[in-house]
Amino acid sequence: MSSPDASRLVIATLPSSTSRTEPPGSPSRSSTVPASYAWIEPALARRSSRLGGSRRKNDDSWRRSITSRRCTRASYHFDNERCQWDTCCEDEVSGRRRRPPRAGRFRQRIRAHPDRARWLARSVRGLPTGPPVKRFHDAARCPVASGATSGALLAAATSPLPLGWLALVALAPLIRTAIAGDLRQAARAGFACGLVFFGAGFLWVPWNVGGVFWPAWVLGVPALAAPVAALAAAVAAIRRRFGVAAACAIVPALWALLELVRALGPFGIGWLRLGHALAPWPVWIQLASLGGVGLVSAWAAALGASLAYASETRRAGALAVPLALFAIGTGWGAAQLAFAPAPISAPIRVAAIQPAVPASQRFVASQFQSNLARLLALSEAALADAPDLVVWPEGAFEQSVGAAGAPFLGSVASTLGVPLVSGARRVAAGDVSRRWNSALLATPDGDTRVAADKQRPLPIHERAPDTVFAAALARLGAWPGRVRAGAPAEPVSVVTPGGAGLRVGAVVCIDAVFPEIARGLRARGAELLVHIANEAESGRWSARQHALLVRLRAVETRLPLVRVANDGPSAWIDAYGREIARVERGAAAATVALGGPGPAPPYVRLGDAPVVASLFVPFLLCAAGGGRDRLARRRRIIEEVLES
Template sequence: MWGPMALERLAEKIMLVWGIKRALLSLLAGGLAVLALPPFNFFAVMFVSMPVLVWLLDGASGNAEAGFIGRLRPAFATGWWFGFGYFTAGLWWLGNALLVDGTGAVWALPLAVFGLPAVLALFYGFAAAFARMIWSDGVGRTAALAAGFGLAEYARGVLFTGFPWNEIGYTAMPVPLMMQSAAVVGLGCMTMLAVFVFSAPALVGTRRGAVPGLLLALALFVSHLGYGWHALDIARPTAAVATDPVIRLVQPAIDQSAKWDSAERERNFARLLELTARPPLTESRRPTYIVWPETALPFLLTDNPGALARIADVLQVGQTLITGAVRVEAGQGGTASRYYNSIYVIDDEGEIIAAADKAHLVPFGEYLPFESWFGRIGLAPLAETFGGFSAAEHRSMLTLPGGITALPLICYEAIFPDMAQIGGSSGDLMLNVTNDAWYGMTPGPYQHLRQAQLRAVERRTPLVRAANNGISAVIDSEGRFVAAMALGEQGILDVDLPRARDKFFVQKNTSHYFWLLFAVLVFFGGGARMGNWRHAD
């Protein structure tokens, strides 16, 4: 029977595990946590994974004579192994990009599958070491662990251009009902609260502070669900009216290996035009806006002047095409040309009436950091069709015909909460164009979609997402799917554009909540630590 006594015995065994068994158990606990992420969304597994980590850290006390670093080394190692399991199981699909024909980077597969997780795991090692500095008995240690993860995830999102993919907070938000709290406190707070709540069962296994800790965790979880129900209830979907614009998402499902193949470019362009010209799917109401995915144009417009005329021939009067494209600025004075990952807005006469460039590029994917050094060992950006991209000098809204403002989010810009606004505004809609064909039929596109979905909730702004091979979707301001297309499916979606609702309880900046909660958790954990010292005396 799995009663308190059984959990006590289990906790004791886990605390006493050492050596390779400790490393393997931490690795497995981290890998298990990935089941809480898309496409599995089994968040309850975190009530197993996090308590195991707490019990492992209970037994991770270093030699008192080994100095400050030596005392924290066992905790750091425990956190690192947990992170290595989490990131390896959650990001293995990145290696698929190296298997696309023509990349010539298969030799780097181990670096993508194991090297990047090993680096990212350092942040979780830091989280565990930080928590261990103020570790105590009872609920104080779960507060310390929550603060440690909060600080580690904050650092992971900003250092070295940032890579906050699969932040722990997402494990507590598998469905819209459980996403609404993020609009109030932000993703960083959700990470700390999730770790605190998910760690609560560890208190039963050690019987220290179990009752108050469990009651507090239960109250937080019920409040989380209660607010989600309330937010969805007061913002029920409204019926579309005849004046609402219709948006068409085009998902061409072009294989990445053929995307820039010169022999396939005409066929790929013809596919996009054919999908665009299909009859309306929405009760004979023709689309107002047509959206193609990231870098959908399989050539530079400057190299194919007839392309704009062909687009104009397909568009009917009053229709507008929004497409991902590569934009080039010719070099001057002997300087090299600069290429940008961009969005073009093209009217029915084939004129480019607005454009936006990607500001946050993917390291090693779109540009090569420390290029002079990495270039000497044969590395190049994966998307090196034009020799790598340059970042936009500034971001700006896109104003579409009809007066609708759209916030551009190109590819993985959608995983950064701070990029879901410009000057505190997210416009009338957020426009996410992406190409996840690099990652095939793996969990990657599902994870990417989830993070974009949460941006809609945080900003209370509808999000329109066009992806090359999926997952294309229209998401309302509460994170509910209005329509979506399956991964790998080729086709179109015609959808009435959801209207932005009153932005109740949405914050322009949640950083003050993050640091306030972090301070409270550190104070609580540190206070419990001092209480332990007094009792020891």
């Protein structure tokens, strides 16, 4: 091949002496390469530049891989000297004619009729796709960019901005790369996705708290991104073994399992789950009554994976899958909201007291009296609306109390004539290392008891391992002290001023992120969830995120929920995740009536395990037919022929 033209395939004219006739519709012969072969030339150039060495040697290898095989019917035998029509393959040794296997027939057909397979060749890595399909199909050629795109979409969706709907499509670029590329490309895309997602999602922690949280953020974000890389690589491996359909079908189960495992253990992180992004739209989170936030996350992941499947296969009916999934999730939510049964008890009037104590006044002894006076003044103002329950936020008066609680709160409740729930820091007498972040209940008869202890203290800030590192944090002042994890609490019984009984389940701060805590309270008989929080140090961004994700706890348990935060936002949420009222930033007191609880949903009885297990069923069904997956088989053939 002394010239570039010599590297082009040449089709000789059929000899006139042949006695065979061509079947109708067979392709016409030409002495030059048809325009449909133009897509082979860039692939040849790419292969030459990738392998290096002599272009002649590479071109000869490429030509042999294309032209050295005999053809079946409706195809040709190309060898630069003859072009012979044959109705079946010819055995090279015996000369007998035999019908080739189905995969062999397809391999030979695509060499003779590249136009028929061009739509499939577009998705092969390294081949040009052309302007009409270039935008999304180039994702596999830049895995880091596609992964970062998914990470940015996930970060935007889970932010408090009104962009939660992006969760429905956020995973599509990542999954498209995973099913189009190899294992390394998929892993790189997944790691880039995790870095961008968790890096942006947890940036508020060091930004607002500072100190030792900056190195914790630098080390923690890659650790959180690694499982996402493993997920993408697993999808790529499944695509190679079982086909595209099975790879996309496994995504919801893997994503739900990833979120579930990430929240396990004493230092688990339940923040930034995909289902949290959909909390502003009650119609999209009603699936949580069946399988918790994990099922909502799986539904959103399934939509993204189905869009990637439609883009990969480019079949006419492929878009029916995401449309059907969207219709199922939305239809279930709409039906739940439209035909919601009547509450099983009378409405509850709850007063939320929002004192807005600045972070600079937290745990300052000289500020105790002024903080308490502010709480009392706001509580007395709320009595005009005749509340059944008054709630103060987490760490309400910013002063540690004894292990038995705060007896003076009984006097406050007696003065108000209304049961009072308040946050407090309890410290054991004679042992300051034993402390709990608690919710206390004070009744009008002067009794005070512990309603709940925080079960999941914040890593590093409230809880660190017994190591030299923990001692160094204490010396630096970056760690206020060890907070012990509380045991699962029983709902506390409250008698309202009207004489009605009420069982209240208290949830302290970050415990609201973990659905098993609220689910356990409902299983033990709670009729109202009270969430107390104090985000004075963590900033407004996390406070708004926290106020959104607690809506999932109401849907999962079918319990009304009131959230009371030190500086807002405070919110009243019904049993279906609809926000009844809201108080934004600043000192305020408000009383709102909440409907009673609804019937216990399946999630309270079943939990997460059965739901996550059931998500593997679509994958098993697709994997069972993976050997017959025509698209997967033909894709392997295309790769073998064009990149050998």
